[in-house]
Every structure is written in C-alpha cells, then in structure tokens.
Amino acid sequence: MRGRIVARLAETAYTEQPWRIHELTSDFRVEDVWSFRTPGAGPDDFPAMLAALQTAGGFAKQPRLVKFLFAVRWKLGALLGWDKSSAGVGQRVVSLRDRLPGDLRDAPSGPDNEGTPLKAVYELDSEAVRELANKTVHTVMHLSWVRGANGDYELRMAVLVKPNGRFGRLYMAAIAPFRYLIVYPALTRQWERAWRDRDH
Structure with missing residues (x-):
C-alpha cells in the first residue's frame, strides 16, 4: 500500500466512459475523479465491491481527524441552516431519480447506507449513483467498475x-484542501482495505 495514497485521474477517465449517468447530469460539473485498487478483481465483482463498502461503514469508521472535520461541518451546518430538509433532495433540488428514463427507473436503486447522508439513485452491473443536496451544493457520487492498466x-x-x-x-473552493489532503487519502485507505478484507 505504500508509495500510493490517492490516485486522482483526469476528468476524461470519467467523461470518455459510456456511463448512463451522463444522460442525467449535463448541468453538473466534474469535480473529482479517483481510482481505488482492487487487486485480483474481475468484471463481475462490482456487486462484491459495493457490498464490501457497505460492510466497511461510512464516516463513523474514518480516522479521528476525518470524523472531527465532518463533526465541525455538521455543527456549522446546524448553526447556519445549511442542512435543513427544505434544502435537500426533493425540496430545494429535484432528485435525479425524477430524471431517470424508464429502464433505469425500473432498475434497483441499491441500499442507503446509514453511515453517509448520500441517497441511492440507481445501481447497475458496473455503475452506481448516490446524491446529496443542501444549501451549498447538489452533489452526485458516481461509482464505477473499470478495467485498469x-x-x-x-x-x-x-x-x-x-x-x-x-x-x-466559495464553499467548494474552501473545502478543497481538506478533501485532497485529508478526506480522500483516508477514504482511499478505507475502501481499498474493504476490498482486501471482504471475505474475512
């Protein structure tokens, strides 16, 4: 695991793939693209990876510094009203589920994880989508399964x-250093460990 903490990819690593999410997010911008090592994984192992992520838990199982940062964020959100239900998905913004074409609407959305505020939109054999909205931003997390080099x-x-x-x-610019230097490296360690420990 040493010698590689986080693998940030070019935007084209996402945009040039034929993902269904592209049909739904023309009004969103790509903020980050990352890869996570899953040694020995095959083309049909995406469900196993998603299950491993569920088992690994969410923010509650992150290192103390990451939990502290999120605790500060949620406290600020509570004080300033950023995270009120009126600012969320289905209130301030329309859920991506309302944009789904018929075949995706009939697909399973996947389970929500109590350890994260992101809500499931849809889940396919090689991609899964979660979303979150508050007063600062509407965010989409797209997970995908790709053959590596x-x-x-x-x-x-x-x-x-x-x-x-x-x-x-301004909010996205302010939190960028914390994401890149603290949150994403910790997330990478957690998710790559989840794959290694999935059968234990």
Missing part, C-alpha cells in the same frame, strides 16, 4: 457538483 478491474469514483450560486462555489 494492469488488467484487473478497479473501483472509480467521480464526484459531480452543482454549486448553489456564488456561495456554493
């Missing part, structure tokens, strides 16, 4: 955002 399949995550005006853009 070494022949193994790997998990990739694209984060798409639609900031809520100038305030949302």
Whole structure:
C-alpha cells in the first residue's frame, strides 16, 4: 500500500466512459475523479465491491481527524441552516431519480447506507449513483467498475457538483484542501482495505 495514497485521474477517465449517468447530469460539473485498487478483481465483482463498502461503514469508521472535520461541518451546518430538509433532495433540488428514463427507473436503486447522508439513485452491473443536496451544493457520487492498466478491474469514483450560486462555489473552493489532503487519502485507505478484507 505504500508509495500510493490517492490516485486522482483526469476528468476524461470519467467523461470518455459510456456511463448512463451522463444522460442525467449535463448541468453538473466534474469535480473529482479517483481510482481505488482492487487487486485480483474481475468484471463481475462490482456487486462484491459495493457490498464490501457497505460492510466497511461510512464516516463513523474514518480516522479521528476525518470524523472531527465532518463533526465541525455538521455543527456549522446546524448553526447556519445549511442542512435543513427544505434544502435537500426533493425540496430545494429535484432528485435525479425524477430524471431517470424508464429502464433505469425500473432498475434497483441499491441500499442507503446509514453511515453517509448520500441517497441511492440507481445501481447497475458496473455503475452506481448516490446524491446529496443542501444549501451549498447538489452533489452526485458516481461509482464505477473499470478495467485498469494492469488488467484487473478497479473501483472509480467521480464526484459531480452543482454549486448553489456564488456561495456554493466559495464553499467548494474552501473545502478543497481538506478533501485532497485529508478526506480522500483516508477514504482511499478505507475502501481499498474493504476490498482486501471482504471475505474475512
């Protein structure tokens, strides 16, 4: 695991893939694209990876510093009203589920994870989508299963955002250093460990 903490990819690693999510998010921008190592993974192992992520838990199982950062964020959100239900999916913004074409609407959405505020939109054999909205931004997390350069399949995550005006853009800029230096490295360790420990 040493020698590689986080693998940030070019935006084209996401945009050039034929994902169904592209049909739904033309008004979002690509914020981040990351890859996570899953040694020995094959083309049919995406459900196993998603199950491993469920088992690994969400923010509650992150390191203390990450939990502290999120605790500060939720406290600020409570004090300033960022996370009120009126600012969420189905209130301030329409859920992506309302944009789904018929075949995706009939597909399973996948389970919500109590450890994260992201809500399931749809889940297919090689991609899954979650979303979150508050007063700052409407965020989409796209998980996908892609064959890597070494022949193994790997998990990739694209984060798409639609900031809520100038305030949302300033918020995204303010939290960027914390995401890149603290949150994403910790998430990478957790998710790659989840794959290694999935059968234990």
